[in-house]
């Protein structure tokens with residue numbers, strides 16, 4: 001009972017975890033435990049310390065997809081696993097779903113099972129992003145949490161809006177245009193980095209925790225210079241005007257040091273297919289959250305559209 005009460009209390013605060021176009025709303029103390037790195041197919045799991053989790057599998061079917069067959073396949077996998085471990089397994093095909101919203105571009109098919117744990121799950125095909133999404137909330141066997149489960153499942157989004165896709169993980173939230181792919185990432189409590197790429201263009205978002213410690217003896221400008229030395233090594237970076245905003249901020253920019261790329265960029269500019277020959281970055285200190293944020297972009301000179309969209313999309317506090 002105490003556990004259920006603790007859960008109810010915690011549900012006051014929810015956070016977004018968004019990854020590969022999949023966006024989840026979960027209680028704020030849940031954390032990502034698995035994050036697939038492929039857009040076309042993958043798996044992600046976000047969990048709590050006390051045995052709750054939400055798992056999402058996604059894939060792009062080559063032909064038309066038969067959801068009933070996918071559900072039957074999944075049921076078989078679970079049954080086989082339970083048999084191996086000599087556990088009871090109970091499957092419910094049309095479970096009661098306490099909170100259910102209909103969605104125009106997807107018809108959702110719910111299921112539930114009970115074994116060592118219990119789960120409420122759902123599968124659908126999204127016509128907009130052409131992916132099959134199979135999601136389930138797994139809970140301890142002795143808890144009645146179907147409201148929590150249905151709320152989490154109802155809130156799952158599988159693609160972005162207006163051509164932008166949101167990424168949110170460990171307190172770093174940023175949007176990049178659809179079609180950009182995750183290039184690199186680092187996910188730690190003290191430091192989170194997401195880097196996206198489309199051909200020669202790059203957007204990189206970073207978040208450092210404990211800003212007050214990091215900036216104790218060093219100015220923001222020097223901190224960012226030092227941390228970005230490797231990422232900036234091919235560019236001649238200058239500090240430009242300090243942008244205005246709610247927080248102290250620094251703007252950096254400069255062109256590539258690579259002579260051949262300058263030549264290529266000059267030619268491609270004439271052909272109206274400009275090359276990414278320029279780097280722009282902005283960093284700021286969010287004192288409310290005690291964090292430092294930075295957005296960098298490698299882009300054709302003068303084309304700041306994606307950089308500015310990414311910058312505007314960051315919610316720091």
Ligand SMILES: [Zn+2]
Nearest residue numbers: 126129158159
């Ligand atoms: Zn979709």
Ligand SMILES: [Zn+2]
Nearest residue numbers: 286288316317
């Ligand atoms: Zn802030």
